[in-house]
Amino acid sequence: MYYMGNKNLPNVNWKDVYTKEQVKHLKKASQNILYFAENFFFIVNLDRGRERIKLYGPQKRSLRLMRDNRFFCLLASRQIGKSTMMSIYILWQACFNADQRILLVANKEATAIEIFQRIRMAYEELPNWLKSPVKEYAKTSMTLENGSRIGITTTTGTAARGQSVNCLVIDEMAFIEPHLVEEFWKSVFPIITSSTKSKVFVCSTANGTDNLFYKLYTEAVDGINNWSHDKIKWSEIPGRDKAWAQATKTAIGSADAWLQEFECEFIHSGESTLDDELFEEMMSKVSSPKILLDDGHYKIWEEPDDAKLYVAGVDISEGVGIDASVIQILDITDIKDIKQVAVYRNNKIPPLEFTSKLYGILRNWGSPLALIERNNCGAQVVDRLSVDLGYEKVVSYGNAKAHRRNVMRGMIAHTNTKYKGVLNMRYFMNEVRVVNINEEETVKELRNFVRYTNGTWKARSGFHDDRVMAMLYALFILEKEITERFFEIMELDDMGKPLVLEPMDYGISYFEDPTSIYLDNEIVGSNNHEIPVVVWGMGDEMDDEMSDLEAMGYHLIGETPPENWQAGIPKQV
8 A cells, every 4th residue: 555664655556535625625736836835845944844835926936937838947046945946846747747757957966866855755745645656766766656757867968868858857057067068958958849848947046157057048038049037036035134145245255156146146157357355455445536538538547757657558449339449557666566547448439549549648658668459450550659650669579579670569469478468467466466456447347357267368248358458468568578678677576577677768758748638739730649849958959859759750839838838738858
């Protein structure tokens, strides 16, 4: 009568006499999964032991979606009972539908067995008159008299090959090794979906963006695939308030972990440029710029000072409103206290116009060394800046020696150079922590600049990294093989990085008021790069000096300073 003598396991051919009340319950439970769960499904509460489950709103919503859809993807916070919901559906489907083949898949065998134990316990707690008798009852599978079978497995390419499966359930899909789940998916999914009635359910906590679960869920949200979807966040769970959230955040100790595991946000699983501590530290130091120019595109925190030493990093875009062209100006006078002093960013400025803007801004800061990416449209900017406008301080990296003429200046950004640049930037920023950033947006971009599983560093999906790349190029000038071309390295630190620099005479410095490139065209001229330079007090040397200036693209507007020069138009050379 009973399987292995267990009175909670009616054996095949077990008979019982049903009361009218039992028949009513049986009918309602078979038709309504929520009625079945709340009246007959037991769980183990850590404090109270075995008890009948009490579903809350989001759980009911997800169970209805499982019942009513062939394909369902659940993104859920930790500790919301997603595995329990899967167990409810599996048991309900097996008990009240004949000849079902249900396969539960997990990333680890121990996990699969633990979930299956919940199903077995819940089955044993059902009244005998409600459930189909047992035909086979093992550690990893059970078969009922109605022909339905529940089995478990881990994710491999051959896990379900050749099996007839009516319902596939995958728990914590985002945590299964990508190559394993993809191999499994390719081999199993076509077989299962060959039936018009088969079902596939996947559930998981978020775990980055480089996995199949992320793809399935985001495509479901975007309406690309034919999957139903649901999301359950921590705040939807009864009894969880702001105090609980704060305590949990503190216990976790990671902002990213909190966002993924409880806020259901997909954050790339790779390493961030800034950890939690450094991010908070940098955010506490950001400040508003002292000068805003060009409709806010040009931000300045400290006015140029001819007693200081600056470098520039430049990232260039096509100016079509997506990525931006960015100029980062750093004060490296004291390498133990590197300061971000100015940022220019514009995502709608064409490369040709940007070149003139770049030339003017570089002149503001004493014509500093500038490392510029020359990929794609960057090449025309670098060539026009260095050849047509005569700017001689564009650093060459990875191409030829910078002191030679007719070399390809700038830097070709590829995997190796970018990786080396990231390591250099992270050294100054993360290890010795000598970079002080004033712009909040730069700090946030650094936070979302991460290493992907293939080793590539780039912005998380939905974010930009143009400010970061310009910062990377500026700091790259402090890479020893570049630094030693232009500076006397007076002292190196323990890692062989420049610690104290003495600038060599590598060109004339022109410090101009930042507003000079935004003066009326009647004064500045028709081209933005034609910035007035007033020369006086040179006596007989003036002719020779003017010849040099004219060769660099300047023109003489007077031999004596105009009356208003002190108001910020030009400064004395």
